[in-house]
Amino acid sequence: MALSKNALPQPTDYYEGRGLTLKGPKNAVWKITRCEFHGGTNTMSIHTLSGGFHCWNCPASGGDVVDYEMLIDGVSFEEAARRLSAWTGGGDAPKRHKPKRLSARDALLLIANEATLIAIEGSRLGRGITLTASDLELVRKASGRINYALGAI
Ligand SMILES: [Zn+2]
Incomplete structure (x- = not known):
């Protein structure tokens, strides 16, 4: 039916759960890690509040962990939301807007x-x-x- 944003994992938990090490000052909102898309070391910036990500050496970027799950595993929005236990039911996926x-x-x-x-x-x-x-x-x-x-x- 819809994505339940409140059910999404905390971005830090999600990315660390994928085996990534988030580096940077303790209170920094943006952290650096390796890019799983092209294999670069310390080229991926992760926003620890929104889950947004941006690689500085390849086109990989998105606004949240759902975008990441879709892009890294090539799955649909609905499938990504289901995998993250954040899909509330059946029905059509809402139309996604571009990352902010x-x-x-x-x-x-x-x-x-x-x-x-x-x-x-x-x-x-x-x-x-x-x-x-x-x-x-x-x-x-x-x-x-x-x-x-x-x-x-
Ligand atoms: Zn990359």
Whole structure:
């Protein structure tokens, strides 16, 4: 009949249940993990409140855990909702709208997280520490995410 949003698993539980490790500051709303779609390490951002996800190296993105379940397993909206124990009955699936753009608040949080990462790496440089290739890659991606956030509000 319909998706019962309240019955959906908490995004953190859902993604960790899939074997993903969500990385980032404890209170960060956006976490980083590997992308199951193309196999990239630390390329997937997960919004821990909405369940939204966005890979920075492939087209995988969506607004919640239902979108993720549909995309990762190639199942219908109704099947995804059933798998997540969030389908309340029979009938036709409601029409899905496109995932929302970032709210200004979420964009600011994302920018704050990424700016912190860049500041930490800048501070290390200032202390004469040579950044590794993976450090530089993190900075490059953080910069990309800031630009994404600016374009998504
Ligand atoms: Zn990806």
